[in-house]
Amino acid sequence: MFAIVGLILGIALGIYLEPTLPVGLQPYLPIAIVAAMDALFGGFRAYLERVFDDRVFVVSFTSNVLIAALIVWVGDQIGVGAQLSTAVVVVLGIRIFTNAAAIRRSLFHA
Amino acid sequence: MPEPGDRSVVPEHTVESVETKGTGLDQPIGWRELLRDFVKPGRAQVVFAAILLVLGLGVAMQVRTQAQQTDYTSMRRGDLVQMLDDLNSESRRLENEIAGLEETKRQLQGGADRERVAKEQAQRRLDVLAILGGTAPAQGPGIRIAIYDPNRKVTPELLLNTVEEMRDAGAEVIAINNTVRVVASTWFSAGPSGLLVDGHLVTVPISIDVIGDPHALTEATRFSGGLISEVQSPRIAGTVTVTTDDKVTITAVITPAVNKFAKPA
Numbered sequence: 235m236f237a238i239v240g241l242i243l244g245i246a247l248g249i250y251l252e253p254t255l256p257v258g259l260q261p262y263l264p265i266a267i268v269a270a271m272d273a274l275f276g277g278f279r280a281y282l283e284r285v286f287d288d289r290v291f292v293v294s295f296t297s298n299v300l301i302a303a304l305i306v307w308v309g310d311q312i313g314v315g316a317q318l319s320t321a322v323v324v325v326l327g328i329r330i331f332t333n334a335a336a337i338r339r340s341l342f343h344a
Numbered sequence: 345m346p347e348p349g350d351r352s353v354v355p356e357h358t359v360e361s362v363e364t365k366g367t368g369l370d371q372p373i374g375w376r377e378l379l380r381d382f383v384k385p386g387r388a389q390v391v392f393a394a395i396l397l398v399l400g401l402g403v404a405m406q407v408r409t410q411a412q413q414t415d416y417t418s419m420r421r422g423d424l425v426q427m428l429d430d431l432n433s434e435s436r437r438l439e440n441e442i443a444g445l446e447e448t449k450r451q452l453q454g455g456a457d458r459e460r461v462a463k464e465q466a467q468r469r470l471d472v473l474a475i476l477g478g479t480a481p482a483q484g485p486g487i488r489i490a491i492y493d494p495n496r497k498v499t500p501e502l503l504l505n506t507v508e509e510m511r512d513a514g515a516e517v518i519a520i521n522n523t524v525r526v527v528a529s530t531w532f533s534a535g536p537s538g539l540l541v542d543g544h545l546v547t548v549p550i551s552i553d554v555i556g557d558p559h560a561l562t563e564a565t566r567f568s569g570g571l572i573s574e575v576q577s578p579r580i581a582g583t584v585t586v587t588t589d590d591k592v593t594i595t596a597v598i599t600p601a602v603n604k605f606a607k608p609a
Contacts, residue, residue, distance in 0.1 A: 236385045240393030241400045248404020255405060263406050270399045274392070281388060282373045288391050295395055340372040 261310065262303040265322055269302040270295065272326045275333035282340040302326065475517060478527035478598045482517040486555035486592035487562055489571070490585045493548050497580040500532035500539055506552065506571045507532075513564035515556040517594050521546060522553055525596040542598075558588035 247253075255263055273295035280286040302322050309318030338344065373381075381389070416424065474480035489506075491498060507526055510518055518526035524541045532541055539546040554561050565571040565586050575582045 236389045236393035237396055241396040244397035244400025244402075245404050246400075247397075248401045248408070252408065253401070253405060255409075260409060263402055263409075267399065267402045267406060270395065270402065274395060274399065277392065277395075282378075284373060286388055288388060291388075291391060292395075341375065341378075 261315070261319075262306055265302045265306050265319055266299045268323055268326045268330075269298040272329050272333070273298050275330050275337065279333045279336045279340070282337060476527075477600060478517075478525040478596075479600055481593070481595045481597060482555055483591055483593040484516070484555040485558050485590050486515075486517075486553065486588075487558050487565075488587050488589055488592065489552040489554070489565065490587075491548075491550040491552070491571075491575055491582060492584070493550065493575070493580065493582040495581055496538065496548070498539065498550065498575065498582065500534050502571070502574055502580075503539065503541070503546075503550075504532045505574075506565075509564045509570060510552075510554050510556070510561060513556060513560040515554045515561060517553075517555040519553045519594045519596045521551055522594065523596050525594070525598050527598055553592050553594050555592050555594060562586055562588060 273291070276294070277286060277291045280291070305322055306315055306319045309315040385393075471480070475482045503520075507518055507530075520526060520541050521544075524530070524544050524546075526541075530542050532539070534540065535545065537545060538548075539550075565584070567573075572584045572586070574580065575584045
């Protein structure tokens with residue numbers, strides 16, 4: 235319940251307060267979002283498998299987001315930012331699908 | 345860094361703590377348990393909510409940023425080059441069109457200029473002909489002749505001669521008594537009550553207004569056998585005064601008759 239409320243509240247805040255990210259950070263926001271989605275799916279999977287841990291979840295979420303942004307930032311510095319963000323998105327996407335498959339198996343036994 | 349979904353790297357105590365909660369099941373959480381946890385949230389869900397809040401915020405920001413950006417940022421280089429080529433050729437086409445239209449505009453302006461010049465020339469000719477034909481009032485330097493003829497001896501021939509002399513001297517407009525404009529068809533004759541010019545009775549004193557070079561016109565009245573000597577001769581015994589005027593205004597006009605026979609050839 236809280237989860238749904240949190241999601242809706244976040245979207246509402248984003249729409250109505252119109253916060254703006256500094257221009258320098260804007261290229262990393264999409265990567266951070268994908269990393270956050272990966273962490274969320276992983277956390278839900280862990281919850282379903284009864285191994286969920288707050289601390290692990292928060293730390294893994296934060297580190298995933300930061301590392302993804304860092305990789306893209308380094309890529310930008312050395313001129314392969316676009317390719318590295320593609321790579322990060324692909325890797326995170328694969329993980330999201332893997333986690334989604336595990337969640338599906340847990341819930342639907344299929 | 346361990347990942348939440350990776351069971352193998354989850355610290356042992358987490359598994360223990362989960363197991364010591366009393367659920368004690370190796371089976372994954374089922375729908376009923378999920379529903380129960382959903383209705384009665386625990387600490388885990390608060391963390392989830394916080395992360396989801398951040399995620400929602402980020403997605404909203406990103407969507408808004410993306411909506412503000414122009415479409416070109418997400419296009420590939422090949423597409424952009426293609427688009428640039430299209431724009432260049434379109435630009436060339438429009439430049440050609442502009443050149444063509446400029447040319448047309450120039451031609452039309454030239455045509456309008458020619459038409460205006462022709463109109464001005466026609467107007468000038470119209471003005472000249474209107475003065476010559478006597479259909480328009482005229483003014484200009486000239487002389488005023490006044491003939492005092494107490495004995496009524498002035499003949500139509502004398503008047504006609506005077507007009508001819510004036511024309512010889514370059515008279516452009518002539519009017520008699522400022523009522524009769526002397527034109528090509530003007531005739532002079534004598535009626536029972538006096539001189540007639542174009543059917544109008546000429547009252548005494550006879551005044552003749554002439555527009556032309558005042559000096560030449562004055563001279564044309566003075567030569568021996570001319571107007572002055574004729575009028576002042578013993579036969580007529582009248583007097584003539586000739587005054588020059590820088591601005592002789594002649595308002596007498598004629599109404600041109602419609603030609604019955606002659607037509608422009």
